[in-house]
Amino acid sequence: MGITDQANKRADELSGGQQQRVGIARALMQEPELILADEPVASLDPVLAHSILQHLESLNKEDGITIICSLHYLDLVQRYSTSVIGLREGRIVYQGNKKQIMRMTDTEFKTIYGEEAERMGGISGDLSDEEETVSDGEEVAE
Numbered sequence: 001m002g003i004t005d006q007a008n009k010r011a012d013e014l015s016g017g018q019q020q021r022v023g024i025a026r027a028l029m030q031e032p033e034l035i036l037a038d039e040p041v042a043s044l045d046p047v048l049a050h051s052i053l054q055h056l057e058s059l060n061k062e063d064g065i066t067i068i069c070s071l072h073y074l075d076l077v078q079r080y081s082t083s084v085i086g087l088r089e090g091r092i093v094y095q096g097n098k099k100q101i102m103r104m105t106d107t108e109f110k111t112i113y114g115e116e117a118e119r120m121g122g123i124s125g126d127l128s129d130e131e132e133t134v135s136d137g138e139e140v141a142e
Helices: 016-028 046-063 074-080 098-102 106-113
Strands: 034-038 066-070 084-088 091-096 131-133 139-141
Touching (some): 016 034, 016 046, 046 066, 074 098, 084 098, 091 106
Parallel strands (some): 034 066
Antiparallel strands (some): 131 139
């Protein structure tokens, strides 16, 4: 997990990313077939978030461990997932794969996150009236 040099430190002396790695390492000591990672990158900066998710992805691909991961950011879901289930108030409101996340409409997004939710970043299945696609595929605002 890349934190051997931190072995003699107390957990509260470790960074958030190091603490997450300790949690994963502790789970691995039990030789699991499945890891349930409940928001493993909450409160981590983007670099650390990707590092933790890359570790989980590696455990899945290289060691065959099933990873069930709760994430709230669609860009991370799109990058690291193989299948996606969206829940709202304990009910399944969306099911798809990472490619379908790219095509998720604003309506589907609001079904998962609520009507007041607004999208951030470049993932959107809907084009606004003010955008047009030019011949090289770039979108530009008028």
